[in-house]
Amino acid sequence: MNTRIYGILCFLLYGALPLSAQWAKTNGPPGIRATQFYESGNVLYVGTDAQGVYKSSDNGNTWVAANTGIDNRQVLSLAGDGTYIYAGTGATDTGTDGVYRSSNQGATWVAANAGIQDKSVNRLLVAAGQLFAGTVGQGVYKSSNQGTSWTNANGGALGSSSIYAMFYAASRLTVEADNYLFYTFDFGNNWFVDNGPTAFYTIDQILQKGDTVIAVAGSNTFWTHNGGVTWSNANLLDPNSQIDILGIDRKNDTIYAAHSEGIFRSLNWGVSWTNLPSSGLRFGKRYNYNFRISGPNFLISCEEIGIYKSSNKGSTWTQVPLNQFEAASTIDNALLVIGNTIYSGTHNDGVYSSTNQGDTWTKTGTANPLDTLSNAIIFAMLNPAPNIILAGACGYGLYRSADNGSTWTHITSGLPVQAGTGFACINTLALSGTKVIAATTEGIYYSSNNGLTWAATNIAGSQVLYSSGLAVNANVVVTGIFSPTLGSGIWRSTNSGVNWTLVNTSVMDVIAMGAGGNNHFYASNYNNNYVSSDNGLSWSAVGPGIPFDVGGFAILSFNQFVFI
Numbered sequence: 200m201n202t203r204i205y206g207i208l209c210f211l212l213y214g215a216l217p218l219s220a221q222w223a224k225t226n227g228p229p230g231i232r233a234t235q236f237y238e239s240g241n242v243l244y245v246g247t248d249a250q251g252v253y254k255s256s257d258n259g260n261t262w263v264a265a266n267t268g269i270d271n272r273q274v275l276s277l278a279g280d281g282t283y284i285y286a287g288t289g290a291t292d293t294g295t296d297g298v299y300r301s302s303n304q305g306a307t308w309v310a311a312n313a314g315i316q317d318k319s320v321n322r323l324l325v326a327a328g329q330l331f332a333g334t335v336g337q338g339v340y341k342s343s344n345q346g347t348s349w350t351n352a353n354g355g356a357l358g359s360s361s362i363y364a365m366f367y368a369a370s371r372l373t374v375e376a377d378n379y380l381f382y383t384f385d386f387g388n389n390w391f392v393d394n395g396p397t398a399f400y401t402i403d404q405i406l407q408k409g410d411t412v413i414a415v416a417g418s419n420t421f422w423t424h425n426g427g428v429t430w431s432n433a434n435l436l437d438p439n440s441q442i443d444i445l446g447i448d449r450k451n452d453t454i455y456a457a458h459s460e461g462i463f464r465s466l467n468w469g470v471s472w473t474n475l476p477s478s479g480l481r482f483g484k485r486y487n488y489n490f491r492i493s494g495p496n497f498l499i500s501c502e503e504i505g506i507y508k509s510s511n512k513g514s515t516w517t518q519v520p521l522n523q524f525e526a527a528s529t530i531d532n533a534l535l536v537i538g539n540t541i542y543s544g545t546h547n548d549g550v551y552s553s554t555n556q557g558d559t560w561t562k563t564g565t566a567n568p569l570d571t572l573s574n575a576i577i578f579a580m581l582n583p584a585p586n587i588i589l590a591g592a593c594g595y596g597l598y599r600s601a602d603n604g605s606t607w608t609h610i611t612s613g614l615p616v617q618a619g620t621g622f623a624c625i626n627t628l629a630l631s632g633t634k635v636i637a638a639t640t641e642g643i644y645y646s647s648n649n650g651l652t653w654a655a656t657n658i659a660g661s662q663v664l665y666s667s668g669l670a671v672n673a674n675v676v677v678t679g680i681f682s683p684t685l686g687s688g689i690w691r692s693t694n695s696g697v698n699w700t701l702v703n704t705s706v707m708d709v710i711a712m713g714a715g716g717n718n719h720f721y722a723s724n725y726n727n728n729y730v731s732s733d734n735g736l737s738w739s740a741v742g743p744g745i746p747f748d749v750g751g752f753a754i755l756s757f758n759q760f761v762f763i
Contacts, residue, residue: 224526225526225553225556225557225558225560226526226557226558226559226560227526227528227551227553227557227559227560228526228528228530228543228545228548228551228560229521229522229526229528229548229551229560230503230504230505230521230526230527230528230529230545230546230547230548231247231248231249231250231503231504231505231521231524231525231526231527231528232247232248232249232486232488232501232502232503232505232527232529233245233246233247233248233253233488233489233500233501233505233506233524234246234247234248234273234274234275234488234489234500235274235275235276235277235488235489235500236277236489236490236491236493236498236500237277237278237279237284238491238493239279239281239284239304241256242254242255242256242304242305243255243256243258243259243491243493243498244265244277244284244305245262245277245489245500245506246273246274246275246276246277246286247273247274247524247527248273248274248502248527249271249272249273249291249527250264250266250270250271250272250524250525250527251264251265251266251269251270251271251272251274251286251308252264252265252266252269252274252277252286252301252305252308253265253266253523253524254304254305255493258493258494258495258496259491259493259496259498259506259508259519260496260508260519261519261523262506262519262523262524263523264524264525265301265304265305265306266305266308267306267307267308268299268301268307268308268309269286269288269299269308271291272286272288272291272296272299273288273289273290273291274286274287274288274289275287275288275289275319275320275321275322276320276321276322276323276333277323278323278324278325278330279325280325280330280345282302282345283300283301283302283311283345283346284300284301284304284305285298285299285300285311285323285325285330285346286298286299286300286301286308287319287320287321287322287323287332288319288320289319289320289321289335290319295316295317295318295319296310296312296316297310297311297312297315297316297317297318297320297332297349298310298311298312298315298320298323298332298346298349299311299312300345300346311342311345311346311347312346312349313347313348313349314340314348314349314350315332315334315340315349318332318334318335318337318340319334319335319336320332320333320334320335321333321334321335321361321362321363322362322363322364322365324365324366324367324372326366326367326372327367327372327386328343329341329342329343329386330342330343330345330346331352331365331372331387332349333361333362333363333364333365333374334361334362335361335362336359336360336361337358337359337360338351338352338353338357338358338359338360338362338376339351339352339353339357339362339365339374339376339387340352341386341387351387352383352386352387352388353387353390354383354387354388354389354390356381356390357374357376357381357390360376360377361376361377362374362375362376363375363376363377363401363402363403364402364403364404364405364414365405366405366407366412366427368407368409368410368412368426368427369410369425369426369427369428370384371383371384371426371427372384372386372387373393373426373427375401375402375403375414377401378398378399378400378401379392379393379397379398379399380392380393380395380397380398380402380427381393382427393427393430395429395430396421396430396431396432396433397414397416397421397430397433400416400417400419400421400433401416401417402414402415402416402421403415403416404444404445404446404447405447406447406448406449406454408449410423410424410425410426411423411424411468412426412427413447413454413468413469414430415444415447415456416433417441417443417444418435418436418437418440418441418442418443418444418458419433419434419435419436420433420434420436420444420447420456420469420472421433421434422434422468422469422470431469434469434470434472436456436463436472436474437463437472437474440474442458442459442460443458443459444456444457444458444463445457445458445459445488445489445490445499446488446489446490446491446499447490448490448491448492449492450492452466452468453465453466454466454468454469455490455492455497455512455513456472456490457490457497457499457513459480459482460477460480460482461474461475461476461477461480461513462474462475462477462497462512462513463475475512475513475514476514477509477513477514477515477516478514478515478516479507479509479515479516479517479569480499480507480516481501481504481507481518481568481569481573481574482569482574486501486502488500488501488502495510496508496509496510497509497510497512497513499516502529502546502547503528503529503545503546503547503548504518504521504547504548505518505519505521505523505524506518506519507519518568528545528546528548529545529546529547530543530544530545530546531544531545531546531576531577531578532578532579532752532753533545533577533578533579533580533590533591534580535580535581535582535588537582537588537603539554540552540553540554540603540604541553541554541556541557542563542580542588542604543560544577544578544579544580544590545576545577546576546577547574547575547576548562548573548574549562549563549564549565549572549573549574549575549577550562550563550564550572550577550580550590550598550604550607551563552604563600563604563605563607564598564600564604564605564606564607565607571592571595571609572590572592572595572598572607572609575590575592575593575594575595575598576592576593576594576624577590577591577592578591578592578593578624578625578626578627579591579625579626579627579628579637580628581628581629581630581635581650583630583635583649583650584649586600586601586602586603587599587600587601587649587650588600588603588604589628589635589649589650590607591624591625591626591627591628591637592622592624592625593624593625594621594622594624595609595621595622596609596610596611596614596621596622596623596625597609597610597611597614597622597625597637597650597653598610599649599650599651610650610651610652610653612651612652612653613644613646613652613653613654613655614637614639614644614653615639615641615642615644615655615659615660615661623639623640623641624639624640625637625638625639626638626639626640626666626667626668627667627668627669627678628669629669629670629671629676629696630671631671631673631674631675631676631692631695631696632673632674632695633647633695634646634647634695634696634697635649635650636669636671636676636695636696637653638666638667638668638669638678638679639659639666640664640665640666641659641660641661641663641666642655642656642658642659642660642662642663642666642680642682643655643656643658643659643663643666643678643680643690643696643699644656644659645695645696645697656692656696656697656698656699657698657699658680658682658685658690658699662682662684662685663680663681663682663684663685664681664682664683665680665681666678666679666680666681667679667709667710667711668709668710668711668712668722669696669712670712670713670714670720670721670722670754671714672714672718672719672720672734672735674693674694674695675691675692675693675734675735676691676692676695676696677689677690677691677692677702677712677720677722677731677735678690678699678709678712679706679707679708679709679710679712679722679724680701680709681707681708685701686701686704687704687707688701688702688703688704688705688706688707689701689702689703689706689709689722689735689738690702691735691736702735702736702737702738703737703738705738706722706724706729706738707724708724708725709722709723709724710723710724710725710750710751710752711723711751711752711753711754712754713754713755713756713761714756715756715757715761716756716758717732718731718732718733718734719731719732719756720734720735721741721754721756721761721763722738722754723750723751723752723754723763724750725750726748726749726750727740727748727750728740728741728745728750728751728763729741741761741763745763751763
């Protein structure tokens, strides 16, 4: 985190210390992670990562919140039985809540989780008068009273498994547990493993019509015409591509499988596939989660940008306006203030700015949703000189603005390229004297001209597997490095990041670093927190008070206070 972010937080914290802290959510930046679709009657539902459930009564053209009682929940799965709509939730900051249900088309939700309240529910299935829940790392649970109570259905076999798919056909319940299909004839009392051609594949998408089932694992499909007794061999949808399938659905007997760049179509229930030309879908390193056909519309749910829609069978796509959803974008430690303007990077939607304390947000630098900045994961931001903003991305290198974000230039000169993944991720940016320093997934780089061009340090290149965290006290800089070749641990520079020396090999996997007065530095990893009182030369664990085995993701120090 850069020093200007510290300045914002210092001001907020210092002003709030003698008062009762009060927080209000801003109106952006816009963004929502949409997960799984489910349709019941004329109502289409979608789960979200942080805002419960939304619903649409016009095949996904417009959406409204349907989350009273389930708001602020991560919804991983949806199902229904004609009486209730069920939502399987995942772990959030408030804990894990198992299953919720609604009897009024999502107007209100109540917990239906006795016996499953502490589980993340990845899949839900209604079959044979039972409600089944596939969990993350805890196998299968079942309810015979519409979710009022739940019992273990692991049969002593699946208790530590993650369940990625489920279907019921020909009197047998089949689940994908980790990377094997298991099946049961007695609703989970006894399980049998399928050692056929699906073994070792992780099936996560199912399309069923009676005893005919198409199963998708990554870019491969399988099919069965006898409810899962026998399966076809793996069928790669496109031999020239390894694009993973994010969902599969049908319109009559035409099968469509969606991927991040468009649609495959099969006219023979999965035996052969054709890749259909598509345009308008946004690219980037975001996750695409689910695919659904609703009336005339094809719908894809995405990370950060919500839902994309096609009304011509996947030929062209448009984004459903994000103002239909409450803002829930992901911010990766990338905040910056210049004067009265706040800048925020997002996890897959570039950079936004606000001039009114977060009431409204504007995307900076571009009106084109298909350029690289619009689709960048921004991990770090820095204001090294007047009017200049640097935005460090993952996969696309660095962006630089010389006019406070109005226009941007894609900076690549001197920055590392990783084979098959584009430019290395820029995890942290910092300023020491006249040098801008970047911690990347291929080590440390520096710039002497405010980010226009870059040079490698002595801890850079493919021999460095990861670097993260930068903290600066005048011309002394520290960072965390993972490199089996050069040495892993904390490295230190005394000339503003140009040359580095390994000073500690016991503090590994550094996530965050901070600088304090009186020659103090701080570092955190996943399991512990450390302090140096001699400007980074020696390190020891911080004093008591932080729970055991708890690391930090951000560090702030000012006056005599340290926040982790």
